[in-house]
Amino acid sequence: QVQLVESGGGVVQPGRSLRLSCGASGFTFSDYSMHWVRQAPGKGLEWVAVISYGGINKYYADSVKGRFTISRDDSKNTLYLQMNTLRREDTAVYYCAKDSGLSGMDYWGQGALVTVSS
Amino acid sequence: SYELTQPPSVSVSPGQTASISCSGDKWGDEFVCWYQQKPGQSPVLVIYQDDKRPSGIPERFSGSKSGNTATLTISGTQTMDEADYYCQAWGTGLWVFGTGTKVTVL
Numbered sequence: 155q156v157q158l159v160e161s162g163g164g165v166v167q168p169g170r171s172l173r174l175s176c177g178a179s180g181f182t183f184s185d186y187s188m189h190w191v192r193q194a195p196g197k198g199l200e201w202v203a204v205i206s207y208g209g210i211n212k213y214y215a216d217s218v219k220g221r222f223t224i225s226r227d228d229s230k231n232t233l234y235l236q237m238n239t240l241r242r243e244d245t246a247v248y249y250c251a252k253d254s255g256l257s258g259m260d261y262w263g264q265g266a267l268v269t270v271s272s
Numbered sequence: 273s274y275e276l277t278q279p280p281s282v283s284v285s286p287g288q289t290a291s292i293s294c295s296g297d298k299w300g301d302e303f304v305c306w307y308q309q310k311p312g313q314s315p316v317l318v319i320y321q322d323d324k325r326p327s328g329i330p331e332r333f334s335g336s337k338s339g340n341t342a343t344l345t346i347s348g349t350q351t352m353d354e355a356d357y358y359c360q361a362w363g364t365g366l367w368v369f370g371t372g373t374k375v376t377v378l
Contacts, residue, residue, distance in 0.1 A: 198372040213365040258305035258320035
């Protein structure tokens with residue numbers, strides 16, 4: 155069965171960096187685009203970034219463009235999100251999600267909590 | 273920017289029909305998806321490509337789209353359907369979620 159497991163969350167000071175990882179299993183990871191989606195406490199879902207299969211195309215939400223970098227290592231079946239210059243408003247649960255190839259995200263991880271606080 | 277607007281809340285009695293709207297300010301030919309999220313859980317895809325149900329999603333969930341509005345309909349709503357629901361659309365290089373609707377079954 156498909157499994158997505160995020161790791162790397164925690165508490166970080168404003169202006170510092172953090173890298174999230176998402177380990178994938180149960181499907182051919184290299185065949186699918188992958189997303190990061192976040193949800194601030196008590197708020198709605200916000201799409202963050204996507205990386206295409208093969209890693210050629212990457213797109214970002216305006217709120218993180220220039221600060222966050224999405225990447226993947228298909229040999230390790232792992233998705234990453236490098237988050238630099240973190241701000242308090244980046245505090246959220248970060249989910250990795252598999253693109254279904256049909257305009258939706260069909261599998262989601264359990265989420266990793268990132269708290270930006272001094 | 274591209275925005276998808278949903279009503280903040282919808283209330284429905286058990287066994288009745290709940291309808292959730294999703295209005296886009298720049299609809300083109302984008303497909304719409306819908307997700308269900310229960311408290312403390314990750315989102316679950318319930319509708320993709322406007323009106324298709326993933327395997328395992330009950331038939332009481334259906335989707336439609338007309339003009340600038342997409343609609344998620346839950347027929348014969350059950351108490352287990354109480355959750356937050358989000359629409360989502362995709363354009364070139366941009367994925368957008370709706371503002372979310374809390375469905376209360378009472």
